[in-house]
Amino acid sequence: MKTLSIRSRLIDLLSISLIIVALVSFSSIFIFLNYKVNKHFDNALMAEARNIINRLYVQNGQIQFKVPELGINLQTASGKGSVFYSIEDDYKMVLSGFESIPRPLLNKRINDAIYYDTIYATEPIRALLMVHKMYRNGVGYYATIIVAETLEDRHDMIQEIFLAISGVTCILIFIVMLVSLIAVNKGIEPLVNLQYFIKKRDINDLTPISEKNVPREVLSLVESINQLFIKLKKSFAHIEHFNADVSHQLRTPLAELKVLIEMDEALKKSGEKAKYIKIINTMSHTTQQLLMYAKTNPDAFDRVRFSPVNVTDLCQKVATDKVLFIYQEGFEFEFEGIEPAWINGGPIILESLICNLLDNALLYARTAQGEALGTITLKVIKENKSVILSISDEGPGIEECYLDKICERFFRLDTKTNGSGLGLGIVKQIALLHNATLSFSNRIPQGLEVRVSFPLLA
């Protein structure tokens, strides 16, 4: 579905309004300008006609026309267009001027002036017809005067003024558009800031968004988000407490059960004690693993508690704790890593990641008869901007086709051992929480290497 942007919606609305305003103003300017310019030129035609009327007189029972000394100017003011005129007497005799200038359709004998548009000698013209009545010795004489001109001057004037006004209007529209764009951007700035702030935040950061300088319209949104954060925080805390309670409630009876089995004489005699102890151990291991799996769920884990951790130090500590057991199990052990290698992380869950991988090596790097195979190596390497934690063994490794599936919950290849099938799932979740990449590869001639590559703390 197409997502709607407030900015583009506002800009669309503004542009449409401005286009409408522009169209209305251009057409009204054009209509008004036509009216005014035509009126101006029509008045000039009228003055011309009156000038002619002033030169008419009656002599010997006939209308006469006194031609001005300089003659009648037959060019328009700009010199571009032409002026035509004709003076007719009562008998339609042309006394002076041009013949056959078209008449208006309404050709009544009237005293008023008629303006009309017509074509004369293939050119469009604007003409004025006036009928003038004169008296001489009580007899009335009618003279019909037509003054006309071609339209160049009118068109030029309309074009010039229209271009000038349109230019100014365009500049004004552009300025309005620019100011509106700035206003739109300024107006939605708080929303953009909020969006940027939320995007920038860590996905697991549930601290409230600051309500300082937030405009009223956005405040209720920020308040709702903050309330949601509080709710989420509460439910995460509830899940964590619940996990801890389950762990405690199960661990205690399992420990008691183990003690009871250890002390039970009948079981000792029947030789079945080891079988029961193994089941109890598997149960407590699975309980622990299930709780760790729930705790490290990336959707629920609060990474705000992460702090700088030196992976080299942490590995040394785990190695010190485990080395005796590793030797007791019949393996060789090597530790490589001297340089401090700092990452941002949670030391407890990181320890769980290392232990799960070491436990797997201890459990699976064995012969079919269960004898320990070769050396288990724990390495911390600093490479460019990464800290690589590598745990490798010399066991049988994992068939290539299963390497992709190995981290799936409850996926197990070895059914003889009593694992939970959650170990590598936990490792994957912990790696994800640290933005680390996890990779498995079979070694030559044999063995498995697990590499976890963490981003180095800048």
Ligand SMILES: Nc1ncnc2c1ncn2[C@@H]1O[C@H](COP(=O)(O)OP(=O)(O)O)[C@@H](O)[C@H]1O
């Ligand atoms: N180092 C290893 N060498 C060989 N196989 C391994 C190794 N680590 C894990 N595996 C295989 O991956 C499976 C899944 O491991 P894991 O998720 O830790 O579950 P679990 O250890 O509880 O079975 C194991 O059952 C085992 O078959």
Ligand SMILES: [Mg+2]
């Ligand atoms: Mg395991």
